[in-house]
Amino acid sequence: METPQYCRSISVSARDDSGSHFAEPPIKPSTALRIHPACTVSGALGAHTTCSSDSLACKHWNLRTHTGRRTKLTMIYQKENSGKTQLLIVGNGMASGRLLDEILRRSADKFSITVVGDEIEGSYNRILLSSLLAKEAKRDSLIQKDRAWYESNNIRFISGQRGEKIDHKHQQLILSDGSKLGYQQLVLATGSRPARIPAKNQQLQHIYSFRTLADADTLSQLSTKAKKAVVVGGGLLGLEAAYGLAQRGLKVVLVHRNAWPLNRQLDAGAGDMLRQVMEQKNIQFQLGTEVETFIGEEKVSAAQLSNGERIRCDLAVIATGITPNKELGEASGLSCKRAIQVDHYMKTSAENVSALGECCECEGASFGLVEPIWHQCVTLADRLCFDKNTPFVNPTVATKLKVSGVQVFSAGKHLSAQQHREIVLQDRQNKIYRKLLVKDGKLDGIVLFGDTRSGNSYFEAMQKQSELPDDLSKLLLGDAFYTLPNSTTANPPAAINE
Structure with missing residues (x-):
């Protein structure tokens, strides 16, 4: 059986069921080994039982030794012998997807690329989530890169896994299942997560954020039974979430702590007109106030506001902005403030580690819109492919609201x-x-x-x-x-x- 090049050099650690280490002969390059789609290992160690077709990391090896003890082996992928540069991208969002496009357009054969993402889906268009919720877009139309795309472009796509730790010395990324991936160039495109609010009882059921395709799926399902929703946040995402739920027949109350919606994009005059038009779409507003606590036993049943109002609801959506996912980089020693700090060439403070998208900041500016992120992808692809220094310049961007008729x-x-x-x-x-x-x-x-x-x-x-x-x-x-x-x-x- 032919051994794939990326599997020729691995090391293995073993544990028994009690968690104790014990000696095992290493798997040598001569051992028959196939990672995808069917994984087997021959010799004294026995046979690998299963390997999911969507994971090229082969997370667990369930083997029996001569003593009968069951072991789990963790593989560490080392440098390939293919002559290609090992490029490891952490994150499979829109920034990661666009970077792949830019790299393949420039130099498709220079890299052996692995993409790790904590979501099950491949890259999808997050911008259209509100259109999906409003039933103005089909789910399939959001998918930009399915599994077939990664396979056809010889890109390893490991889904449902988070990067837990970066080992800069050995140039390895440790995943949430304990497996390790080697790299020569590492790109952090870990994105962001919904910002939290100080309201109490957010652990109640039917309180959600609106950030991922899974969130949109959940809200779409719940909207078939819910009658009234509270949306917290009067920015772009909050307004679009409120509109989407209203389009599904819910009565919606939008709570915003400022005096008018879209206060970061509009002045009071335009903001007031926006409020009036949105009210005609079955959306009520509570402005200049905040949610102090959610009320309910197991499921949310009301939201208590700081102005004394209590809003009954059976669904709540929190859409108050984003928080950059800097933790992976920060824990490894990368320079961070609000986000991972990069220069104008998307370099972090560590050699061979870059960052782009919502997880990074450049000269104090962080990024929540796609236009500057597309520019970052061009800059990084030029540097990785051609050693060309095309500095990133943060562009002026225009804001538009994705609400039909507004x-x-x-x-x-x-x-x-x-x-x-x-x-x-x-x-x-x-x-x-x-x-x-x-x-x-x-x-x-x-x-x-x-x-x-x-x-x-x-x-x-x-x-x-x-x-x-x-x-x-x-x-x-x-x-x-x-x-x-x-x-x-x-x-x-x-x-x-x-």
């Missing part, structure tokens, strides 16, 4: 400062709001609600720092006296303030 566009600054010249258009009847912030004769901020047709033009002008016309009201009108929704003639704006 148009939001925000980029740059959204709140006026002393150095800004502000012009605002408000049309309350048609629920249209436009605000442009100008600094030193150039566009510095864009807030659009209700009609975002000119958003890309504004954004391009801001990115290019284009000179603006003296009459800023013409700029604010976009195509100048454009046709308003549901109108057949051009109408002047209801109000322009400058």
Whole structure:
């Protein structure tokens, strides 16, 4: 039986059922060994019983020695003899998936690639989770890389496993099942997890976050029986979760500690219009307050707010932001603050270890939107494949809300400062709001609600720092006296303030 190149050099440790170590002859390169899809080992050690087809790490070897004791062997994969660089990527989210695309596009044969992920699925489009919840997207449409994709590109995909420890000295990653993977280049793309809130009794059943495909599946199932939901968080994810549940027929109350939703992207004027439009979609708001405690015996039945209100519910979703998953890197000694620190080439403080995506920060900036992460993938792929130093520059990004029939566009600054010249258009009847912030004769901020047709033009002008016309009201009108929704003639704006 032919031995795969990546299995030619391994070491094995053995334990009996009591957990005590005892001596066993090592498995030598001459031993017949096949890791995938059927795993066997011949010789004095006996035969391997099972090997799951989705795990190339061969987690457990159940063997009987000459004494009859049952053992479990842990394999350590060492450097290959294939001449390829061992690239190990921890994380199988969108950042990992995009990095694989960039690497394969540049140098498909340079690396022997292993991807480790704690989720069972391959890479999927997390951006569309809210569309899935709202029944506006099919589950299969979210999957970007299934198991067949990894196999067809000769990439080992180990799912359902977490990286527990990095051994920098021996260049090994220890997984949650105790197995070890060697590497020559290690990339941490461990992403983030939902931020916690200080509310009490979060252990009650039917309180969930909204972060993964499994979360979306669970909420979709529970929505068939639930009647009323509380969503905590008035940012992008909270609003999209609330909309998705409302689309499934639930009455939804959104609790947000600030005075208006999307307060990090919109000012008070646009935020208030957004609230009014969302209320028409069966979503009520509790603003300027927080959940102090969840109430219930086994399952949640109500949420007690800091303003004294008690909201009855049989489902709660917490969507208040993200926390970078820095623990794996930090425990190994990597320099970390809020996240794993990287330079402009995605290098960490350890040799041969890189990081990208939501688990990292660069010059104090962390990342929750995909646009800067795509730039990071280009930078890292160039360095790994070509030793080319293409520095990462954190781009200005535009924010859009994925709620059907609600148009939001925000980029740059959204709140006026002393150095800004502000012009605002408000049309309350048609629920249209436009605000442009100008600094030193150039566009510095864009807030659009209700009609975002000119958003890309504004954004391009801001990115290019284009000179603006003296009459800023013409700029604010976009195509100048454009046709308003549901109108057949051009109408002047209801109000322009400058």
